[in-house]
Amino acid sequence: MGGLRGSVLADHRSGFWKLERQQTFKEPGDAGWQAFADGRWEDSLRILDGRRPEFEGYYRRIADNGFATRRVQQLPGDVRGFVNRVEELRALNRLLTDGHRSADVTLSVITGTAGVGKTSLALRWAHSVRNRFPDGQLYANLRGYDPGPPAQPEQILDRFLRALGVPPAAVPADLDDRAALYRSRLAGRRVLVVLDNAATARQVRPLLPGTDRCLVVVTSRNMLSRLATRDGGRRLTLRMLSEQDAVTLLRDITSAYRSGDDPDELTELARLCARLPLALRFAAERAASRPFMPLGQLIQDLRDESALWDRSPRRRTRSPTQYARSSPGPTGP
Structure with missing residues (x-):
């Protein structure tokens, strides 16, 4: 400054x-x-x-001179190779407007199985509407299904409060006090809050603003029913991609590195990945890194890895679908 x-x-x-x-x-x-x-x-x-x-x-x-309100912009980068999800994006758009009037929804919960693209959808939509939130965007990965311990609300509130201009020495030690100060800081502001990879409603609830000018988008493998019933959240459940969209995603990622792949083999690879976006990206990246390997050979290698995973008590390797179900990241849970 x-x-x-x-x-x-x-x-x-x-x-x-x-x-x-x-x-x-x-x-x-x-x-x-x-x-x-x-x-x-x-x-x-x-x-x-x-x-x-x-x-x-x-x-x-x-x-x-614009100093009175600090604008936070914490969104990770937008997702490349995003495919379809037109109806889901429309459903999220309806959070902001319902016909010709403003909607009163302040909480959306995007649910679905691991690797189905919840984070990708949330980030794509958040970037598309960020100008509707002139006071900024807050983002946190709650690590609900990561290998390590999940993030605690106290930790996230500490980060959010600092981002909102609260000096470290002024951040309260108590969770309830932090949540109250967080709500005070957001009062009267229009901020988009993205809470990624949540495990429980208890993890999310202290991070909800107290104003209807803000909107919170949560992603989770869990249905988080209490957020819907108690906090008025609107649930959006993602399904696997259609076969056509899954093949399109494979082509989008590999087209710059290889050509001439058989359409039937691309369809077979999409099915092997259970049409899960994260698994598809994993397989496509492997195909792109081996531009001279026949796609049929790559499919066989992935099948062998999947079988090894199923047989091995130590599970030393991961198939694309197992990778999708165990790996966090921008295109994952």
């Missing part, structure tokens, strides 16, 4: 600490002190303007 905004912030910090030393803000519980500590520049500047005439105009200068 530079120029006028940087100088205004420096002035504000200097002015704030000057007033604090002069006991204009009596103690940490003072409203002005807390607003500054929370990063709520608008509120703290209003208090400055009202208490000391020499700081008149700070609020106006900050607000006019």
Whole structure:
């Protein structure tokens, strides 16, 4: 940050600490002190303007130069080679508008089996509507089905609060206090929150804003029924790709590296991958990395690996479908 905004912030910090030393803000519980500590520049500047005439105009200068509201943009990159899902994208669009009026849905839960493309859909849609959320986008992988321990709400709230401008020292230690401050920071703002790879409703609920101006999109292998019944979430269940779309995805990924693959063999490979996008991507990347290997040979190798997985108690290798069911990532759960 530079120029006028940087100088205004420096002035504000200097002015704030000057007033604090002069006991204009009596103690940490003072409203002005807390607003500054929370990063709520608008509120703290209003208090400055009202208490000391020499700081008149700070609020106006900050607000006019766009510093009053910090815009977060945490979305991962959009997914390449995205295929179809037209109806699902339309269903998500209806979260924002229902006919000619604004919809009142503030929570969507995208569910489906591992590797079916929940994250891909969520990110593709989030990127397409990000301009509808002028105050930014928050993103977190909750690691609900990752090999390690799942992310805890306290951890995610700490990251979100820092991203929203709360100084580390001002982040409360208690979960309920963090959630309350998070809701306060989002009040009056229009922010899109993407919570990826959730395992339980308990993991998600503290991360829900308290305002109907925000929208939360959750992805999970679990149905998360309590979010639908208790929190008004609208569920969208993904199915495997159609055979045609699965073959199209294989072609999109491999076309720059190999040509002349037999359509029947591409269809066979799509079936071997159970038409799961993550498994299809895994198989397509392998085919692309072996441009001179006949596709039939690659299919046989994958069948052998699948059989080895089924027979081996240690499960040393993974077939494409097993890979899809066990690997996290942008195209996965």
